[in-house]
Amino acid sequence: MMNIVILKPHKEESLLRFHPWVFSGAISKIVLSKSYPHDAPQEGEIVQVADNNGKVLAVGHWQIGSIAVRILAFGVEQLPKTFWHTRIFEAWQLRQSLGLVREDNNTFRLIHGEGDFLPGLIVDVYNDTAVMQAHSIGMHLNRADIAQAIIDCVPVVKRVYYKSDDTLPFKAHVTGEKTGYLIGEAPKDTVWATENGLQFRIDWLNGQKTGFFVDQRENRALLEHYSYRRDVLNMFCYTGGFSVYALRGGAQSVTSVDVSAKAVELVKDNVAHNYPQTTNHSAIAADAFEFLNAEDKKYDLIVLDPPAFAKHRDAIQNALRGYRRLNAKGIEKIKPGGILFTFSCSQAIDKDMFRLAVLTAATQVGRKVRILHQLHQPADHPINIYHPEGEYLKGLVLSVE
Numbered sequence: 001m002m003n004i005v006i007l008k009p010h011k012e013e014s015l016l017r018f019h020p021w022v023f024s025g026a027i028s029k030i031v032l033s034k035s036y037p038h039d040a041p042q043e044g045e046i047v048q049v050a051d052n053n054g055k056v057l058a059v060g061h062w063q064i065g066s067i068a069v070r071i072l073a074f075g076v077e078q079l080p081k082t083f084w085h086t087r088i089f090e091a092w093q094l095r096q097s098l099g100l101v102r103e104d105n106n107t108f109r110l111i112h113g114e115g116d117f118l119p120g121l122i123v124d125v126y127n128d129t130a131v132m133q134a135h136s137i138g139m140h141l142n143r144a145d146i147a148q149a150i151i152d153c154v155p156v157v158k159r160v161y162y163k164s165d166d167t168l169p170f171k172a173h174v175t176g177e178k179t180g181y182l183i184g185e186a187p188k189d190t191v192w193a194t195e196n197g198l199q200f201r202i203d204w205l206n207g208q209k210t211g212f213f214v215d216q217r218e219n220r221a222l223l224e225h226y227s228y229r230r231d232v233l234n235m236f237c238y239t240g241g242f243s244v245y246a247l248r249g250g251a252q253s254v255t256s257v258d259v260s261a262k263a264v265e266l267v268k269d270n271v272a273h274n275y276p277q278t279t280n281h282s283a284i285a286a287d288a289f290e291f292l293n294a295e296d297k298k299y300d301l302i303v304l305d306p307p308a309f310a311k312h313r314d315a316i317q318n319a320l321r322g323y324r325r326l327n328a329k330g331i332e333k334i335k336p337g338g339i340l341f342t343f344s345c346s347q348a349i350d351k352d353m354f355r356l357a358v359l360t361a362a363t364q365v366g367r368k369v370r371i372l373h374q375l376h377q378p379a380d381h382p383i384n385i386y387h388p389e390g391e392y393l394k395g396l397v398l399s400v401e
């Protein structure tokens with residue numbers, strides 16, 4: 001028997017619309033199952049959610065905090081035995097149908113949380129390795145079943161690495177390891193992941209997030225087409241995704257900048273691996289603002305892909321100031337007729353706010369700016385329409401006169 005979360009009258013409406021979260025304020029009471037040994041549900045356990053009349057509408061992971069339940073399945077009283085396998089197989093089928101599994105592409109996001117109806121779970125695949133992150137204690141507790149389902153359903157994956165030291169709720173009591181191989185062992189040789197025919201060394205052990213930013217794949221491919229004979233500056237380059245595509249596009253020169261010395265090593269490796277003969281790439285470890293302030297040089301094409309400036313809603317105003325300042329600097333450094341690729345991955349900043357910040361920056365600098373493309377996250381990062389919070393990446397390609 002499971003514990004039952006009973007909602008206040010009418011609070012079931014968002015569930016009937018398939019919103020995947022139950023907020024603590026919507027709960028009327030909790031009915032504990034007869035033999036339950038605690039006086040409240042334990043974080044991460046699977047609970048039933050019922051309307052005020054006791055009709056069970058969904059099951060999900062119990063959490064401590066303002067989001068009290070993250071729904072795993074609607075319209076059932078318990079999870080079917082095949083639950084993890086079914087969800088993961090559906091996600092894998094979607095990635096195949098999107099054309100992401102090819103000889104020249106084995107890098108993709110397999111599970112994008114709520115967007116794949118698995119709230120709190122992220123899985124990226126790099127060649128034969130799946131890197132998995134739990135953002136909830138529920139997913140952490142179910143990690144072994146999830147890893148097994150990945151191996152069973154996704155034939156390209158041979159090992160599952162778990163990396164949740166930075167993603168699990170900060171205050172939660174966590175039992176068991178937060179990192180390590182759940183299935184398979186550390187590879188003996190470097191694993192090169194292929195994205196649109198280019199190869200990248202992914203350091204999932206020490207790298208940021210799962211080791212690579214899969215979400216920029218399509219935007220990098222677009223940049224390749226703008227790079228021919230251009231002087232390109234890739235700010236916040238991380239592993240150098242945009243840099244390597246720019247080189248393939250025939251850039252005259254590429255400069256990669258990141259504050260992290262480790263990232264600069266990775267970008268150097270990645271460029272050398274794909275283009276061993278290249279002499280027109282340089283990588284610099286520097287703070288973006290210091291670099292842009294110190295340099296007089298102008299570029300034909302600049303990429304600005306900073307980390308999320310607003311991690312929470314209360315940081316929005318500061319973040320917008322940051323985006324205005326950064327974009328003003330970027331626009332200043334563009335040669336007349338040049339191009340700016342500018343991004344925000346802050347979930348709390350929507351695309352209208354970001355566009356206004358960029359517009360304000362353009363006005364401040366006094367350059368004539370047109371929008372050529374409006375960019376977003378790719379289809380392997382689907383947005384559950386009932387969970388608009390899953391939309392986070394936005395970008396603009398500007399022509400700057």
Ligand code: SAH
Pocket residue numbers: 208212213216235236237238239240241242257258259260263286287288289305306307
């Ligand atoms: N464009 C990259 C992803 C960027 S992630 C890609 O396509 O993979 C953001 C990067 O910004 C991280 O690598 C981080 O090290 C870097 N960063 C954070 N703060 C910075 C700063 N002040 N100056 C320069 N780089 C910074």
